[in-house]
Amino acid sequence: TTLPAGVRVSDDWQLFGRDGVRTRRRDRFESVLGARPGIEEWSGHLDAARQLPRDGNPRARQLAQTLRADSPADTVEAGLRLFRREAFVYTLTPPLLGDDGIDAFLFDTRRGFCEHYAGAFVFLMRAAGLPARVVTGYQGGERNEVDDYVVVRQSDAHAWAEVWLKGEGWRRVDPTAAILPSRIERGLADLPAGEPVPFVARVDLGWLRSLRHQWEAANNAWNQWVLSYDQQKQRELLSRLGMSQPDWRLMTIWLASLCALFATALTLWAMRRSVSADALARAWSGVDRALRPAGLGREAWEGPLDYAARIGRLRPDLAPVLSQACRLYADARYGAVPPAAATRELKACARALRRQRTPPRP
Numbered sequence: 093t094t095l096p097a098g099v100r101v102s103d104d105w106q107l108f109g110r111d112g113v114r115t116r117r118r119d120r121f122e123s124v125l126g127a128r129p130g131i132e133e134w135s136g137h138l139d140a141a142r143q144l145p146r147d148g149n150p151r152a153r154q155l156a157q158t159l160r161a162d163s164p165a166d167t168v169e170a171g172l173r174l175f176r177r178e179a180f181v182y183t184l185t186p187p188l189l190g191d192d193g194i195d196a197f198l199f200d201t202r203r204g205f206c207e208h209y210a211g212a213f214v215f216l217m218r219a220a221g222l223p224a225r226v227v228t229g230y231q232g233g234e235r236n237e238v239d240d241y242v243v244v245r246q247s248d249a250h251a252w253a254e255v256w257l258k259g260e261g262w263r264r265v266d267p268t269a270a271i272l273p274s275r276i277e278r279g280l281a282d283l284p285a286g287e288p289v290p291f292v293a294r295v296d297l298g299w300l301r302s303l304r305h306q307w308e309a310a311n312n313a314w315n316q317w318v319l320s321y322d323q324q325k326q327r328e329l330l331s332r333l334g335m336s337q338p339d340w341r342l343m344t345i346w347l348a349s350l351c352a353l354f355a356t357a358l359t360l361w362a363m364r365r366s367v368s369a370d371a372l373a374r375a376w377s378g379v380d381r382a383l384r385p386a387g388l389g390r391e392a393w394e395g396p397l398d399y400a401a402r403i404g405r406l407r408p409d410l411a412p413v414l415s416q417a418c419r420l421y422a423d424a425r426y427g428a429v430p431p432a433a434a435t436r437e438l439k440a441c442a443r444a445l446r447r448q449r450t451p452p453r454p
């Protein structure tokens with residue numbers, strides 16, 4: 093329903109660029125999944141979809157007459173039953189077929205891949221009088237769980253058929269699915285040993301798949317945000333930010349606003365950390381001030397735990413409260429205790445130490 097600039101759609105729904113695609117590019121398309129193309133197909137297209145060479149493949153032409161049924165839909169089903177019933181083999185290394193390739197494939201070798209089956213099926217349908225055509229593209233793909241993209245590889249290339257039925261339009265028919273459903277459901281992984289299938293497509297190892305996904309996600313990120321970060325992608329980013337028609341004035345305002353917002357957030361974060369740290373330091377100094385009049389102040393070289401141990405030896409009666417205060421400060425400064433909670437408790441300890449600093453009488 094939408095196309096990038098410089099792209100057109102042909103009569104048979106192919107997309108063509110104005111120039112050849114020789115470099116990596118990024119395009120956006122939108123489609124309607126429930127569309128039924130070709131319901132009102134032009135008669136010229138239907139006539140072209142019935143054409144066959146004047147001569148060749150006599151056995152296939154004769155077979156097509158036996159497939160003709162009361163309705164076009166029944167003729168299509170009869171063609172599919174042929175592939176289900178006979179001993180056809182899916183292989184990526186079929187034998188050569190010669191001049192009458194359709195006859196040789198249907199009656200002699202019966203070995204081939206998707207293009208053989210699609211081509212033979214379309215030949216039979218056209219010989220039976222139905223408009224039919226071969227469609228090539230890609231079947232399926234693999235979702236990358238790392239970045240949630242779908243990767244479509246060359247091993248996903250596929251060919252199938254379309255047959256035009258009155259009132260329905262072009263019906264998608266895949267004769268390959270009639271002889272090897274797993275080729276459609278799982279790709280090339282289920283082919284017999286000896287077929288030239290890539291190792292990563294055949295072997296389903298969790299660690300190997302995870303490693304491949306990580307590598308492909310890294311490549312995709314590099315392609316998306318470095319190699320392909322062109323004017324189009326910049327416009328898309330600015331459009332998501334609310335700038336549908338950006339100019340240098342609007343860009344300057346946005347950039348200045350973002351810088352100011354970032355600087356404000358950074359300043360508030362730094363001030364909050366500073367205030368929290370200063371409050372903790374003041375509460376810790378209050379513990380020292382509570383004991384200094386009694387000659388029990390903290391030495392400059394003493395850490396909190398050493399300070400608690402020294403005062404505990406001199407004044408065992410102060411040891412419980414001071415040890416609690418010193419442990420609180422150490423945990424808040426170097427551990428996981430929130431500074432705000434430790435600050436409140438340190439202030440309470442300082443008040444308790446002021447009440448206890450006068451030594452008890454013997």
